[in-house]
Amino acid sequence: MDWCRYRFRSVWDLPAPPPAVYRVLERPEEYPRWWPEVREVTPADAESGTARFRSLLPYDLYVTARARRRDPGAGVLEIAMEGDLEGWSRWTLTSHGDGTRALYEQEVVVRKPLMRRLALPCRPLFRANHALMMRSGRRGLAAWLEAV
DSSP: OOTTEEEEEEEEEESSOHHHHHHHHTOGGGHHHHOTTEEEEEEEETTEEEEEEOOSSSOOEEEEEEEEEEETTTTEEEEEEEESEEEEEEEEEEEETTEEEEEEEEEEEEOOHHHHHTHHHHHHHHHHHHHHHHHHHHHHHHHHHHHO
């Protein structure tokens, strides 16, 4: 088993229709306004940029993200990542009742040296840290959607 490889899957039920959710998610430079653990996003151009993340644990993760798929009709946003995390992440939005069900999937290999050294003993802690970040993001996005 590669202890530095992670697969994540989160499902968020949100109080807005898929097109409204898509419009928020397609603007990553605004994520820090509603997702506290996304500390900074700096666009490089229309298809790429850099981001800094920090959750409960005392380290920052830096990635360069590049758009791989933008499909508003299918409700899909996907990026490729390089840097402290290498891999991809994808949002898939579907109608659910009066709102949206947002499926977030991510498959990455950790490249940050400290996290690689601590991969085996700290894996449960890293997974819990990610879960906390995702829970906070869901709450932040739901509140953002209700406010706008």
